[in-house]
Every structure is written in C-alpha cells, then in structure tokens.
Amino acid sequence: MRGSSFGYLVKEGSRNIWTNRMMSIASVGVLVACMLLIGTAVLFSINLNQVMGYMEDQNEMVAFIDDDASAAAIKKIDAALGEISNIGSMTYVSREQAIEEYKKIMGDSGTLLDGLEEDEVFPNSYRIQVDDLSRLEETVEDVESITGIMKVNAPTDVAQTITSVKQIVYVAGTGIVGILVAVSLLIIANTIKITVFNRRREINIMKYVGATDTFIRLPFLVEGTLLGLISAVIAYLALWGGYTYVLNWLEENQSIALVSFTQNFLPFSSVTKDLLLGFVLGGVGIGGFGSMIFVRRYLKV
Amino acid sequence: MIRFTNVSKTYPSGTEALRDVNLEIQDGEFVFIVGASGAGKSTLIKMLLREEVPSSGSIEINGYRVNKLRRRQIPMFRRSLGVVFQDFRLIPNMNVYDNVAFALRVTNVSTRDIRRRVPYILSLVGLAAKAKSMPEQLSGGEQQRVALARALVNNPKLIIADEPTGNIDPELSFEIVDLLNEINKCGTTVLMVTHEHDLVAQFNRRVITIEKGHIVADDLDWRPQQ
Numbered sequence: 001m002r003g004s005s006f007g008y009l010v011k012e013g014s015r016n017i018w019t020n021r022m023m024s025i026a027s028v029g030v031l032v033a034c035m036l037l038i039g040t041a042v043l044f045s046i047n048l049n050q051v052m053g054y055m056e057d058q059n060e061m062v063a064f065i066d067d068d069a070s071a072a073a074i075k076k077i078d079a080a081l082g083e084i085s086n087i088g089s090m091t092y093v094s095r096e097q098a099i100e101e102y103k104k105i106m107g108d109s110g111t112l113l114d115g116l117e118e119d120e121v122f123p124n125s126y127r128i129q130v131d132d133l134s135r136l137e138e139t140v141e142d143v144e145s146i147t148g149i150m151k152v153n154a155p156t157d158v159a160q161t162i163t164s165v166k167q168i169v170y171v172a173g174t175g176i177v178g179i180l181v182a183v184s185l186l187i188i189a190n191t192i193k194i195t196v197f198n199r200r201r202e203i204n205i206m207k208y209v210g211a212t213d214t215f216i217r218l219p220f221l222v223e224g225t226l227l228g229l230i231s232a233v234i235a236y237l238a239l240w241g242g243y244t245y246v247l248n249w250l251e252e253n254q255s256i257a258l259v260s261f262t263q264n265f266l267p268f269s270s271v272t273k274d275l276l277l278g279f280v281l282g283g284v285g286i287g288g289f290g291s292m293i294f295v296r297r298y299l300k301v
Numbered sequence: 302m303i304r305f306t307n308v309s310k311t312y313p314s315g316t317e318a319l320r321d322v323n324l325e326i327q328d329g330e331f332v333f334i335v336g337a338s339g340a341g342k343s344t345l346i347k348m349l350l351r352e353e354v355p356s357s358g359s360i361e362i363n364g365y366r367v368n369k370l371r372r373r374q375i376p377m378f379r380r381s382l383g384v385v386f387q388d389f390r391l392i393p394n395m396n397v398y399d400n401v402a403f404a405l406r407v408t409n410v411s412t413r414d415i416r417r418r419v420p421y422i423l424s425l426v427g428l429a430a431k432a433k434s435m436p437e438q439l440s441g442g443e444q445q446r447v448a449l450a451r452a453l454v455n456n457p458k459l460i461i462a463d464e465p466t467g468n469i470d471p472e473l474s475f476e477i478v479d480l481l482n483e484i485n486k487c488g489t490t491v492l493m494v495t496h497e498h499d500l501v502a503q504f505n506r507r508v509i510t511i512e513k514g515h516i517v518a519d520d521l522d523w524r525p526q527q
Binding site: 008012019204205206207208215216 | 377378379394404406407408409451455
C-alpha cells in the first residue's frame, strides 16, 4: 500500500463522518448515552460502597475487663486479643479515661460525675474495631472466651444489617452495570449495523471496481475508532461536570443527617484515570471492531 | 479473451441456471447477449464478475482462470474489467467527478493520475460540463454515462454491461449503445446483456441467444429477416 493510499484511507474515514453526519451524530449520541448510564451506575455503586465501608469502620465493640484484674492479667488479655485475626485495631481505655470522656459527653452536667473517679464505677476496657464485620459474632465469642474479660458489648444487629445491605449493594450494582453494558452493546451493534447498511451501495461498488477487502474496511475502522474516541471524551467531560456539580451541591446543602455520608463521597479526581481509560477503550474497541465485523457481511460479493 | 468450457451452474435451491455452456469471445469483439428473463443471463454475468463460481466447467477471462481464483486475487481480476449495471449504482452523495474518481481512489491510483484521467474520461462520455453535478440532477441517460465513465476510467480490456438501457428512455438507449460501440472501436471488448431486440437490430454485431440455460444461437448478423 502506498503512502497516498494511507492518507486517502484516513481522510476518507474522517470525511465519511461528515458526509454521513446524521448517522455519526446518532452513533455518538447512543455511545455517549450508554457511557453516561454505565459511568453513573459505576460512580453510584462505588460511592455507596464507600459509605458502607465508612459505616463499617464506625462499628466498634467494647470489651470490659474484670475489676479485679491485675496489671499482669491485663497484659495477658492484651496478648490474647492480639492473636485474634479479625481484630483490626484496639485501644485500651482505663477507667479514668472513660470517666473523662463521659464528662465531656455530658457537658455542663459533667460535674455530676465529680468524685466518682475513685469508686471504680467504670471498668477498664478495650475498644476493638474488627476487619470483617460479617464475622463480628464469631469475634465477639473469641473475645468473651478470654479469661479476665467480664463482658463484651457489640452491635451485632447493626453489623448484620450493614453486611447484608453491603451485599445487596454489591450484587445490585454489578448487576445493573452488567445489564447496562449488555444493553449498550446491543444498541451500539444495531447503530453500527445501520451505518454500514446505509453504505452497502458504496461497499458494493468498491467490490466491483476491484478494491481489496482491507481497503474497504479501513475507512470504517478509522471512522468507528474516531467516533468511539469522540464519544468517550464527551461522556467523560459530561460525567465530570455532572458529578462535580452534584458534589458541590451536596456540600453547600449539607444536612446534619447526611453529613457523614457525603463526607465519604469520592472526589472525581480519584476515579478519573480508570473512567477515562474505560470509556476510551470501550468506545474505540466497540466503534472500531464493531464496524469491521458488520462490514464483513457486505464483502461477500 | 473470454472462454467458457462446459460451464454448468446449479444453485443450492436446485435451479439449473446454465447447462453445459461453451463460449469464446475474442479480444476486441462486441457481443450482445439476449434472452428472456430467467434464461440464465444474470448467472452468466455473475460468473463473468466472479460473483458466482460454476458448479462444473472452467472459465477463463483476460488470462485469469476465474473459477480457480483465490479470494485475495479477485480484486486484481476485477480491475481488469469494467461493469455497468441497469440501475447505474452511482453513489448519491458524491458528485459526478468523485463517482468516477472513486473507482481509481479505491484501487491505489495516485492523485496525480486521478486528476489526469477523470476529466479525460468525462469528456469522452460527453459529461465534462457536469463534473460538479450530483447524480440526482442528471437524467437517466446521463447517469448511465457516468457509470460508463466509472467503468472505463481504469482502462479495462473488457466492459460488461448488464442491461445498461433497462432504466433509460428508449430514445436515449441508442446513445448509450452507440457510446459502447465507439469504445469498442478503440479496442475494448464489450459484452452487453439486453432483451431489447429492437436495439440489437440496429447494430450489426455478434448476438448470442440464451434460452433455458443453453446457448441456442450465436449469429454474426442478426438484423430482422425481410
């Protein structure tokens, strides 16, 4: 293939986009719409996961230590706790610290607790965060079995709810994205089919005047790839704008109840690279290869 | 040169389109192929273009053994002939010039050669003034002349015209055939399929008649008997 032909093929591919601009706009529209839907679903489910993760982190159990435990016994408990695999982090809270904290929580009424420091009202305790919330109950039992532990307070009901909600979010998120991808592929395939069908006459003539199959296909490849790339960029910019707008709006209209959620939303910059890469690869792949596949049908003359 | 040796074609549906056809057309000849619809003309054309391969027998065109061609060799073979169809098959969103240049562009011809060759061919078919027109702005006869220009532009040794006058007013049909006649005088082999006997009668040329898949007549002079 000579240089002027290569130039022709690229020029022809780009020119085709303009000549068939209605079809090009339709294809880009379909691609952008599909990418926006998928992108939104992905962002939504990532953020939901993030929030669930945050809620998981908020869960801690408190293990109270027997009042008569000596310093040596507490050391043993410390070691025993360290051996339980599901424990992510733990802090020792002495009874003095516990009282101080309660005073803070009670604010002005804190003075009511004055003088109680000596009376051992609050036991020494450990605050324990678990790694895997779904194994909380099991971990509670492990902690309870340690000698010297008086009692364990753990939000097992909440943990169960969160775990199952998280599972639902994961399954539903994956499912929705999966369905969207499948539907998108169908719509895009159909759009490409129509585009190629509209040009069957050209393809047919090319065959009769002796154009090689490669020569017929390349402009379609160039065209499909370009359209995919354009769609990816448009979808990316639109999603970027939309997402940032929503985040700003949430920040300005913060409600107390939701603040802990919204704080955990990801900034767009943290998903930028993956999202753009996904869109470009998806767009270019579908555009390029889709056209190639559907042109094949008309090459059999 | 075209040579059909014992060519038969049976379609998968069981239709026997051609039966044991033997045919030889020398370089520089002008041949009409006539026959009623369903006689096998279309199949014959499809074999000439290597759209279909014979069920048995062999075909040789311009030195290519057509029934033995590999898929990759088909484009080169097709560049050695020019085709004109009944329905013109012009590209509607390209002007006359580009429609003709298209045949060269898609076959690796340099831009310089295209600029030289297309205007020459357009003037040959008498459409130099309409180079910028779109196909829909032209009459049927003019559109067919554009198609003819496209078939001629890569200088083929053989022109195959499949009912080229089928969609054209009768008074303009003569013009098209006359143009083919002129092209033939320059040395190009012309093979024209038609069922317009009146038209054939006006030219004193070889006429091959097909009926039910057989060649039933192959005469040189086919003017009406008085």
